Amino acid sequence: xxxxxxxxxxxALEDGRLGAEHEASFERHLASxxxxxAERRAIVELRRKAREMPVPQTPALxxxxxxxxxxxxxxxxxxxxxxPSRLAALLVAIAALCVVIAxxxxxxxxxxxxxxxAPTYRVVDVASADWHVVDSSPSTRVAxxxxxxxxxxxxxxxxxxxxxxLPDGEIEVRGTGFVVRVAGSTEEVSVDSGIVALRxxxxxxxxxxxxxxxxxxxxxxxxxxPASAMPTxxxxxxxxSVIATAPLLATAKAAPSxxxxxxxxxxxxxxxxxxxxxxxxxxxxxxxxxxxxxxxDARVEDALFLRAVCASRLGxxxxxxxxAREYLARYPQGFRVADARRxxx
Amino acid sequence: MLARxxxxxxVETDDLALVARIxxxxxxxxxxxxxxxxxxxxxxxRRLGVSASDVDDLxxxxxxxxxxxxxxxxxxxxxxxxxxxxxxxxxxxxRSLTRWVANIAGRxxxxxxxxxxxxxxxxxxxxxxxxxxxxxxxxxxxxxEVFVMVVVEELRGEDVAAALGIPVATVWTRLxxxxxxxxxALEEEVP
Numbered sequence: 001x002x003x004x005x006x007x008x009x010x011x012a013l014e015d016g017r018l019g020a021e022h023e024a025s026f027e028r029h030l031a032s033x034x035x036x037x038a039e040r041r042a043i044v045e046l047r048r049k050a051r052e053m054p055v056p057q058t059p060a061l062x063x064x065x066x067x068x069x070x071x072x073x074x075x076x077x078x079x080x081x082x083x084p085s086r087l088a089a090l091l092v093a094i095a096a097l098c099v100v101i102a103x104x105x106x107x108x109x110x111x112x113x114x115x116x117x118a119p120t121y122r123v124v125d126v127a128s129a130d131w132h133v134v135d136s137s138p139s140t141r142v143a144x145x146x147x148x149x150x151x152x153x154x155x156x157x158x159x160x161x162x163x164x165x166l167p168d169g170e171i172e173v174r175g176t177g178f179v180v181r182v183a184g185s186t187e188e189v190s191v192d193s194g195i196v197a198l199r200x201x202x203x204x205x206x207x208x209x210x211x212x213x214x215x216x217x218x219x220x221x222x223x224x225x226p227a228s229a230m231p232t233x234x235x236x237x238x239x240x241s242v243i244a245t246a247p248l249l250a251t252a253k254a255a256p257s258x259x260x261x262x263x264x265x266x267x268x269x270x271x272x273x274x275x276x277x278x279x280x281x282x283x284x285x286x287x288x289x290x291x292x293x294x295x296x297d298a299r300v301e302d303a304l305f306l307r308a309v310c311a312s313r314l315g316x317x318x319x320x321x322x323x324a325r326e327y328l329a330r331y332p333q334g335f336r337v338a339d340a341r342r343x344x345x
Numbered sequence: 346m347l348a349r350x351x352x353x354x355x356v357e358t359d360d361l362a363l364v365a366r367i368x369x370x371x372x373x374x375x376x377x378x379x380x381x382x383x384x385x386x387x388x389x390x391r392r393l394g395v396s397a398s399d400v401d402d403l404x405x406x407x408x409x410x411x412x413x414x415x416x417x418x419x420x421x422x423x424x425x426x427x428x429x430x431x432x433x434x435x436x437x438x439x440r441s442l443t444r445w446v447a448n449i450a451g452r453x454x455x456x457x458x459x460x461x462x463x464x465x466x467x468x469x470x471x472x473x474x475x476x477x478x479x480x481x482x483x484x485x486x487x488x489x490e491v492f493v494m495v496v497v498e499e500l501r502g503e504d505v506a507a508a509l510g511i512p513v514a515t516v517w518t519r520l521x522x523x524x525x526x527x528x529x530a531l532e533e534e535v536p
Contacts, residue, residue: 053392
């Protein structure tokens with residue numbers, strides 16, 4: 001466009017960027033340089049055109065109305081309570097949405113978590129084991145009627161339970177592998193890994209890996225005392241590989257009556273019949289009799305709990321609390337712990 | 346010798362006092378400031394491309410901004426301060442998608458033609474303004490705001506830099522390129 005080295009000064013002069021000395025010098029230069037004069041003229045012409053651009057003037061009346069409108073808006077802004085900006089409102093809305101989604105997701109997760117799978121286990125028939133599955137729900141119950149069986153239970157997850165129902169009690173799994181020998185009544189339990197809770201005779205005994213429970217010899221002198229029939233846990237620590245080595249007790253085999261399960265079943269059934277027909281006073285008495293007459297029966301746990309329910313439904317809240325506490329003390333890991341805690345409160 | 350452009354000499358004392366009063370919530374002072382500068386704000390907004398239908402709202406927003414930030418005014422000249430806020434408000438306005446679409450549509454249907462029946466010299470002048478407006482519309486928003494603020498509104502480069510939050514050197518660079526592009530565009534449009 002131009003070849004003069006000082007042409008840039010035309011723009012600097014226009015913008016007031018040249019000092020006084022350079023301004024005077026450049027103006028002298030303009031007199032002798034046609035290119036710089038043309039550059040200067042083009043810049044001034046551009047300014048003229050720019051300033052000639054028309055801007056519609058606002059009539060005085062319109063200006064006055066706009067002034068009033070401005071002051072009214074400003075007044076509203078000043079007296080109005082501080083309101084969140086649109087962005088803040090948007091952020092609050094997004095946060096609320098996130099909370100709703102999180103709560104719903106949590107709810108779904110909770111629902112999903114209630115669909116608990118049954119525990120996985122294996123039953124090995126060690127010696128003439130007679131067993132069957134009573135309940136294959138997450139609270140699995142397997143009944144061992146006779147013989148020796150080895151139970152291998154995979155690690156239990158939250159909500160899963162595994163119980164071996166014995167003729168005279170039950171074993172609840174806390175761990176993995178154990179061997180049970182049953183001959184009429186429970187004769188021996190050996191735990192080679194994990195922990196199990198053995199409940200016989202109304203009391204609970206924890207057996208951990210390497211421990212063995214076997215039925216003790218009854219005292220020779222006691223032949224008629226009911227107390228002698230009550231099994232007393234005897235614990236012995238043995239190597240996990242040594243199982244079923246305890247001497248078998250011939251006398252213990254004959255101790256329980258073969259009719260006992262039938263009798264206890266009818267007693268419990270009668271109690272349940274009263275309970276189902278809402279005759280809670282009769283049911284309470286029947287459950288108490290059942291627990292007294294069949295202390296080794298696994299259903300004693302249910303009987304104790306249902307006595308608390310009977311008391312509650314009869315309006316005896318104090319009695320219900322006391323029985324619920326008794327249940328919790330006796331079966332801290334029982335099936336009805338959650339309900340019992342509610343009754344005990 | 347061609348006349349030079351000189352930044353307008355504005356008596357700032359009154360303006361500064363008004364801003365100080367506005368900072369205390371004095372709406373009467375806001376009204377007075379509006380009387381003094383609303384026309385400049387409107388003209389700048391129009392020259393920066395705000396449509397006639399939007400310019401009134403934009404002027405209102407600028408003065409409401411003044412009310413909001415008056416207590417943070419640092420004593421700088423008020424006119425460039427307000428015009429700087431106008432340029433920022435125009436940027437915000439431009440970013441609004443709906444207005445952008447409306448602006449495009451307005452430009453399509455708002456053909457700039459000389460009015461029929463005007464005299465030859467007036468016609469030629471009108472055409473020259475249309476050509477200049479078209480060339481200005483082709484500038485990028487950043488170059489356009491610097492060109493309009495310095496050349497048309499006669500603000501000092503330092504004030505424009507402070508108002509727009511950019512270095513002074515950037516102001517001169519943008520202005521140089523704006524002039525160059527405008528001259529090229531005008532030469533191309535000469536019939």
